[in-house]
Amino acid sequence: MAKVVLVTGVSRHLGGLFARRLSLDPSIERILGVDVVPPRHSIGRADFVRADIRNPMIGRIMAQSGVDTVVHLNVIATPRDTGGRGTQKEINVIGTMQLLAACQKSESVQRLVVKSSAAVYGSSPRDPAMFSEDMNPKSMPRTGFGKDSVEVEGYVRGFSRRRPDVEITMLRFANIIGPNIRTAITDYFALPVVPVPAGFDARFQFVHEEDSIAAVMLATTGPSVGIVNVAGDGFLTVNQCAALVRRPILPVPMSAAGLIGTMVKRSGLADFSADQVSFLAFGRGLDTHRMREVLGFEPRWTTRETFLDFARGLRPVVPGVDAVGGVVTEAAGGTAAALGRVFERIQS
Template identity: 45%
Template sequence: MAGIDGPEGRGGRRILITGIAGTLAGRLALKLEADDRVDYVGGVDLAQPSMDLRRTEFVRADLRNPLVAKVIDSTRVDTIVHMSLIAEPGSAGGRSRMKELNVIGTMQLMGAAQKAPQVRRVVMRSTTAVYGSHYRDPALFREDHQSRQVPRSGYTADVTEVEGYARGFGRRRPDVDLTVLRFANFIGPDIETPMTRYLSLPVLPTILGYDPRLQLCHTDDAVEILYRATMDSHPGIFNVASPGVIYLSQAARMLGRPTVPIPAGLAGTVTSVLKPASGIDFTGEQLPLLQFGRVADVSRATAEFGYTPAFTTKEALADFIAAGRVEPLVSHEAVERVETMLGNVVSSVLRRVS
């Protein structure tokens, strides 16, 4: 459906972005504001936008409220970009409210979009977390792969359910372009996530006996893919990430951070202890990422969008460090010495316990 001109086939594009308070949503809005093909940009959220937006109309609204349909009708948007996906229970005010905002909010939004005849494109931000992390996982997750375990709670369960609502919408409105973008963990100079906070710790807790492969997505590349999905026709599901991987041990050395191995059974307790001081909000179903890692095949997105990310995973991490987000504490050699010392201490404690 390339060439959407507006709700009545004339004029410029009219676009509504949910979760406009978020960093990526704000940056996307700025990029759309600068595009002469766009007549209107609206942003929906319960919080004020974090970016200095000029042309974007901010609408304070709760997606869980059926009145969101009135927002879509009154703004006469032809495109909806759903960016309102919360990964941290703490930022939502608790796990129950997080689930409501993610799942009920998406359900209401899709229901409203279904009834809006002028809507011709829906873009949804999702995550590679839908694949989970398991020791029997494939080396690369393709878009048609399923998680080894059915998620029953937490962020992964929310995302799985949210994607289900989107696919249901796509079946009921086959005339609408539906694009689902499954992003790897975001990193960059301008975004804060559980992953960036974890990588900023002075000592990185790791899972004893494991060195997972990490795949990241630089925010610059994420915004570019979101922009292309919004302005042009790219229906389907796509994995989006920076090319290549980095092992957690390699990341620690680049960061100048020693690691301390923690037995898998104690990992949840350690993150709970760290949370008040660090703000890290890794939930139970996310911890396996630090054990088994997760890597997605991005070849489909590269071919469909005609875009090669500007940053590899290693370069994305290097840019995060260069921006001053993390100040290396020690040299690589010192990291190795500290890791050896901490490993000996943990081994000694484990022997005494056993």
């Protein structure tokens, strides 16, 4: 059972939420919150330790404190939050390598929990309807956060071979959203006009930020379960999401989607990569049987409820767009004629 827990990334939104939630568990004797900058939010009764997981000093912190459980939440999804793609990759990949090296040398570490991502499955037209944990991607992520997540998981698997005595749980989350968290997907659906690959209507699954923390808590204090997909029930399509946030859509040919993504990214409105454009075209589905049957986790929020909780915080940017929300939702199957009727009503 976890007694002394080290949590990485506590100065970020999810890390702070988790530290506060963990603080409520009386069975946890001590919590060490590690990050390179002091948190601006409460981290409960966690002791903040200013340290960089890319530095071998993290090993000394573990040894001095007798850490038995490491919760690695500092795998960063958006380069905007770190000052650029280069720093993001260093933190995600080099930081994870150093953290695992420290865990390998530690005599006290008994459990490792890693926040991973469904981005490891990639997105392609050859994908299965639902990815289970034992499936490999049809097209490997080639850039950005998805590629980082694949490398991080590879290092964790290597660590598990070297330290078979350490219990390991990796949670592959669908896109985490909510009213307070900012990610590439929330930035995308907050755009005044949502560009979508023409002729496609990808399916999405979401995880509410509160459910993500509850799942990490269970992975920390419950049984070790290996790799588990985590997603809310149900699906939403791109067009349905756009209707719920009351945004008009702009169909863009796939040949130009990369250019549009680059322009949006440079504008500072949202982060885009080639893999994110593929995700917007082809989507992704996660099989969550292991989440329920092995991890024993039941999300409180469905995919639709999660997105609605996020959408409530956004204002419409087009006058009268609420009137066309139902039509846009019906157009989720997406024919050109249906899209034309939607835009005619928006302009009237």
